[in-house]
Amino acid sequence: MKTWTRREFSTMAGVAALAAVVPQAVRGQSKPRVVVIGGGVGGATAARYLAATGAIAVTLVEPKRRYATCFFSNHYLAGLRSFESLVLGYEALSERYGVTVVHESAAAIDPVAKTVALDGGAQLPYERLVLAPGVAFKFGGIDGHDEAATEIMPHAWNAGPQSELLRRQLESMEDGGVFVIAVPPDPFRCPPGPYERASLVAHYFKQYKPKSKVLILDAKDAFKPQDVFEDAWARHYPGMIEWLPAQFTGGVKAVDLKTRSVITEGGTFKAAVANVIPAQSAGLLAQRTGLTDESGWCPVDPATFESALQPEIHLVGDAIIGGDMPKSAFSANSQAKPCAFAIAEALTGSPLFPPHLFNSCYTFLAPDDAFVSALNFKPDAEAGRIELVDTFVNKVGESAEIRRRTAHEAVGWYAAIAHDTFG
Ligand SMILES: Cc1cc2nc3c(=O)[nH]c(=O)nc-3n(C[C@H](O)[C@H](O)[C@H](O)COP(=O)(O)OP(=O)(O)OC[C@H]3O[C@@H](n4cnc5c(N)ncnc54)[C@H](O)[C@@H]3O)c2cc1C
Numbered sequence: 001m002k003t004w005t006r007r008e009f010s011t012m013a014g015v016a017a018l019a020a021v022v023p024q025a026v027r028g029q030s031k032p033r034v035v036v037i038g039g040g041v042g043g044a045t046a047a048r049y050l051a052a053t054g055a056i057a058v059t060l061v062e063p064k065r066r067y068a069t070c071f072f073s074n075h076y077l078a079g080l081r082s083f084e085s086l087v088l089g090y091e092a093l094s095e096r097y098g099v100t101v102v103h104e105s106a107a108a109i110d111p112v113a114k115t116v117a118l119d120g121g122a123q124l125p126y127e128r129l130v131l132a133p134g135v136a137f138k139f140g141g142i143d144g145h146d147e148a149a150t151e152i153m154p155h156a157w158n159a160g161p162q163s164e165l166l167r168r169q170l171e172s173m174e175d176g177g178v179f180v181i182a183v184p185p186d187p188f189r190c191p192p193g194p195y196e197r198a199s200l201v202a203h204y205f206k207q208y209k210p211k212s213k214v215l216i217l218d219a220k221d222a223f224k225p226q227d228v229f230e231d232a233w234a235r236h237y238p239g240m241i242e243w244l245p246a247q248f249t250g251g252v253k254a255v256d257l258k259t260r261s262v263i264t265e266g267g268t269f270k271a272a273v274a275n276v277i278p279a280q281s282a283g284l285l286a287q288r289t290g291l292t293d294e295s296g297w298c299p300v301d302p303a304t305f306e307s308a309l310q311p312e313i314h315l316v317g318d319a320i321i322g323g324d325m326p327k328s329a330f331s332a333n334s335q336a337k338p339c340a341f342a343i344a345e346a347l348t349g350s351p352l353f354p355p356h357l358f359n360s361c362y363t364f365l366a367p368d369d370a371f372v373s374a375l376n377f378k379p380d381a382e383a384g385r386i387e388l389v390d391t392f393v394n395k396v397g398e399s400a401e402i403r404r405r406t407a408h409e410a411v412g413w414y415a416a417i418a419h420d421t422f423g
Contacts, residue, residue, distance in 0.1 A: 031057040032347040035116050035126040037106045037285065039067060039090060042132035042317025042332035045421045049340035050130075051097040055348045059100040059124055060093065061116065067422070068159035070190065071329050072414055077156065077167050078200035079208075080367055086159055092423030109289045111310050128343045131291065132317040132332065133283025134158075135189050138296070141279050142182070143254035143263075152257045153274040157189060169273045170201065175209040177272020180262050182252045184279045185219040187297070189318050189327045192363045192373070194277065195229045199365045202237040214241045215269060217252050217262060219279075221245040225373070231396040232365035252276070282319035289313075297321045302379030302386045303355055304342035305335055314339050323386035325377055331359045333421055355379060357386060362410035369400070370407035 032055075036047040039062025047060040068086045075081040093099040102124075108117045109129065116124040137155065139146045145153060156166040170179065179201055183194045198214045205212040214237075222245070223229070233241045250265025255276060262269045262276065281287065281296030291298045291307050298315045299308035302323060307313045316339050317332035325331045338355030345352040357377040364370045371394035380387045394406060 031055060032127040033057045033059070033125060034128045034130065034343060034347070035124050036060045036130040036132065037109075037116065038062060038132035038134060038283070038317070039064070039101070040132060040134050040317060040332070041069075041329040041417070041421050042134075042319075042336050043130065044090070044093060045333045045336035046130045046132065046314075046316060046340050047099045048093055048097055048421065048423055049337055050343060051093070051099045053340075053344050053348065053350065055350075056344065057100070058098075059102060060090070061102050061104060061106045061118065061124070062090070063103060063105045063119075065089070065103055068163070069329070069414075069418070070157070070159045070193075071417075073156070073159040073163050074193070074197045074200045074364070075367075076159075076163060077170060077197065078204040079167075079171075080200065080203075083164060083167075088418055088422045090422065096423050106285055109285065109313070111289065111313060114312070127312070127347055129313045130336075130339065130343070131283075131286055131289075131313060131315050131319070132336070133285050133319055135280040135318045135327070136282065136284045136287070137278040138281050139278055142252055142276065144257060145255045145276050145278065149255065149257055149276075152260070153255055153262075153271075153276045155277045156275060157193075157277050157280075166273070166275060170204065173209070173212070173272040176211040177209075178213050178215050178270070179205075180215045180217060180269055180271035180274045180276075182262055182274070182276040183216060183218045183220070183223075184277050185251075187327060188277070188280045190361075191224065191326050192229075192361060195223060196363045196365075197275070198241050198243075199229070199232060199236070200367075202233070202240045203366050205240060206237060212240075212272070215271075216241070216243040217249055217264060217269065218243060218245050219251050221247050225371070225393055227396050228371055228394060229365065232369060236366045236369070280318075282315075286315065286319050291315060293321075295321065299384075302384060303338065303381060305339035306342070308384070314343060321385075323377070323380075324375075324388035325357060325359060325386050326361070326375075328359055328361050329417060329421075330361060331357075333417055334358045360413065362406065362413055364407065364410070365403075368407050369403040370410050371403065372406055372409070 051058040090101045105119045154162045154166045156162040254263040305314045316335040318327040344350045360374040374392040376389045
């Protein structure tokens with residue numbers, strides 16, 4: 001079972017600590033300006049912790065007025081939560097923390113002039129910039145699956161209209177159909193997410209469409225923790241979930257929208273509902289600003305999250321090369337704090353403490369059966385990467401009570417991270 005360590009708790013309580021260490025003298029001067037682009041988990045956390053210093057003028061640029069969390073969106077797909085329960089707002093960030101929230105897209109960054117151009121034409125000057133644009137989808141790897149095709153074969157890998165579309169498709173499909181999930185190649189947002197989705201959709205089928213099946217067509221030959229998932233599938237959904245690794249199928253090569261089929265090297269699979277999740281890379285603005293390397297992701301200093309390619313621009317969240325850290329909301333939230341502390345130190349001279357990085361991913365196998373993967377990391381300055389220090393993952397064979405308690409903790413985790421991120 002995961003219990004919070006004092007270190008983790010003190011990181012969660014870091015807002016108060018940061019406000020306390022900013023020198024009074026700095027507070028009286030005109031404030032240095034930080035622009036944060038992207039109001040997802042990474043950007044909103046950075047904005048909140050920077051603003052909490054009281055010594056930095058923070059502007060958060062995010063086109064959406066409401067943010068729907070991907071975490072727990074598989075519950076929504078399975079009919080276990082409303083869509084509205086996933087939606088968070090920016091009011092507390094502006095009203096309680098004094099963040100200026102601008103609901104526009106950032107069109108371009110000029111790293112030399114240190115300005116951000118907004119879609120509406122305004123220019124925002126900055127002393128430091130934080131960019132947290134999340135992921136972009138790389139269409140082109142699967143023939144016939146482009147942006148328009150996601151209206152028929154949704155990815156639902158951003159929470160929003162895509163999730164609502166996939167939910168409607170699952171609700172209207174006839175009993176006896178196959179729900180096909182195409183899992184992209186690594187790295188992608190939320191590594192256990194596709195398998196959690198398979199589990200919770202199977203739970204929905206078991207109740208309402210018991211003759212239906214889930215077929216997972218994977219771009220990989222293994223996933224983690226495979227034994228925990230396969231044990232749960234055998235216990236909860238015998239015969240309902242089939243997982244086909246790339247070595248059996250050769251991977252997904254094409255889709256046929258007319259027949260709703262997913263085509264692999266090894267055969268064609270007819271779907272009642274097809275959930276094709278495209279390969280991913282860092283968000284487009286990071287790519288256009290030259291912040292990505294040949295991998296398509298953003299290299300950063302593992303302690304300060306400053307770009308390795310462009311000084312005074314920091315990046316957090318799914319867009320970065322996170323070393324051993326997976327692309328998750330918890331990781332984005334955890335990275336944003338040392339990033340904020342490093343910027344505060346650079347701009348206001350506040351003391352800097354060694355960063356602690358964590359990720360606890362709660363994954364549901366059934367509504368009352370969840371496991372946690374709790375990981376601690378440290379930045380390795382010499383290697384220039386974030387390294388795993390220790391791990392806890394639930395095991396096969398644990399009591400139902402342990403899994404029930406973990407599921408209960410996960411609900412508490414959702415409330416805690418929502419509060420820590422959006423105030
Ligand atoms: C099905 C699913 C389940 C998941 N479950 C979990 C879980 O249980 N636990 C967990 O920790 N993680 C989970 N995740 C992963 C988690 O949602 C992501 O890792 C997290 O959202 C990453 O945060 P981010 O800030 O990097 O990106 P995002 O949350 O995607 O935020 C990026 C923001 O940037 C904005 N943006 C992009 N470009 C611009 C621009 N040019 N100008 C202004 N704004 C811009 C976007 O509008 C967006 O709001 C899950 C993901 C999925 C898909």
